[in-house]
């Protein structure tokens with residue numbers, strides 16, 4: 001098959017809708033357009049039936065025992081907000097402390113900041129150089145005022161997979177709730193809310209080949225029954241936890257995406273891993289001073305986050321504009337701050353500026369990997385020929401000993 | 408981000424990439440920026456009879472930084488040192504149509520020019536000092552600012 005340009009390798013940002021998902025959705029825009037809350041006619045019943053089936057499939061994908069534990073939302077940002085704010089508000093008589101990590105998505109971190117302004121206390125746990133949280137740190141941070149621990153399943157930048165199972169043992173033993181933003185890990189690494197003692201989990205469809213604008217929050221119903229205060233007032237949909245007419249076509253698509261994951265994720269993860277390794281080994285063999293950011297043992301199979309020392313990330317992305325990837329470099333961000341995730345892992349700012357994230361997905365091919373490898377290798381060499389730092393490095397100058405004129 | 412054609416041209420086919428002998432008394436070297444900030448520019452000029460006859464650069468930085476330094480070296484060649492001093496970052500930014508968040512990349516290019524000129528001048532005055540007052544400890548040639 002001819003390669004289509006630009007080659008999409010940014011599957012952590014979003015994924016294309018699988019054609020099978022689209023096909024499942026289409027009837028729900030036209031013929032089956034009913035409101036799932038309409039109880040008085042067949043249009044409503046058809047929509048409601050599709051939503052119930054979707055709940056079952058999605059519950060199965062994450063190991064939930066009861067489909068009613070799935071609360072549909074507009075996506076993971078909303079799910080994260082609802083989990084943290086909803087729990088904090090509902091249990092405010094019981095405590096005021098939340099524990100999370102410094103490498104969470106902004107949907108968690110900014111929600112925590114708002115809660116802090118409202119008087120809650122938040123502990124932000126550090127990670128090691130692989131981006132991993134130490135479960136022991138979770139244990140030590142828990143106090144008798146702790147309501148909730150929130151740790152992501154897998155990181156969206158460096159793909160580190162957190163020890164949720166071990167953390168779940170601790171939170172269960174201590175009697176505090178555990179929330180996990182599972183967005184990036186679903187269908188790629190094992191995740192089971194029962195086995196891992198997860199009480200709340202955020203999922204979004206558009207990172208698993210479903211449509212944008214739909215997701216869910218898993219809210220445990222027994223042992224323990226988790227309560228939360230709705231953050232959206234209205235018709236009392238979704239068991240009173242999230243008002244708003246359901247996005248039925250989106251939910252159907254989300255469920256179809258989940259069904260495909262249930263059937264194919266094992267084989268798919270193997271394929272992604274093989275493609276990732278093919279890219280990594282070539283880059284590391286044919287270029288010097290390439291550093292992988294994150295863990296090699298606990299990592300999403302399709303994630304490759306690497307720093308090409310002495311080359312700035314945005315310049316490299318411009319040079320490989322045939323490939324859609326992203327960078328932790330400040331030059332690419334509006335804030336001109338390099339990645340906070342890499343920073344938290346102790347990656348120096350210089351290497352953060354040189355980082356590129358490849359997010360390999362379902363539709364990438366070996367042919368594309370080889371094309372990308374050739375292109376990147378060629379362009380890194382070209383940019384290094386232009387880099388004063390690479391020249392100094394080659395002359396044996398220790399760049400850390402140079403007095404840089406900071407500006 | 409949408410970049411201008413001129414910027415992309417300078418980025419894809421940068422002019423005057425390379426190095427001049429920094430020990431040469433006729434060469435002025437400016438090294439500005441810092442790896443931690445994501446941008447380092449080294450710009451060098453070679454001056455003969457008051458005229459910049461050659462200019463070279465190497466840049467670690469984004470596409471705008473590379474294009475700004477490439478353009479700067481083009482502009483420097485053939486100018487007198489005094490004329491070179493009048494090059495402003497705003498001129499570079501305008502020529503390349505830099506988006507607002509990339510203005511600082513052109514500021515860096517202006518700093519690099521200034522720093523290369525200062526280096527050249529300090530070398531010259533050090534030589535003159537040495538020539539007129541052989542005893543004097545005199546100014547030690549400064550490296551980049």
Ligand SMILES: Cc1ncc(COP(=O)(O)O)c(C=O)c1O
Nearest residue numbers: 075076077105107156181183204
């Ligand atoms: C880890 C993580 N959490 C939350 C989100 C936000 O999800 P959504 O786009 O569905 O709001 C993302 C994606 O951007 C993510 O990667």
Ligand code: FES
Nearest residue numbers: 331446468469512
């Ligand atoms: S060098 Fe960072 S924005 Fe230009």
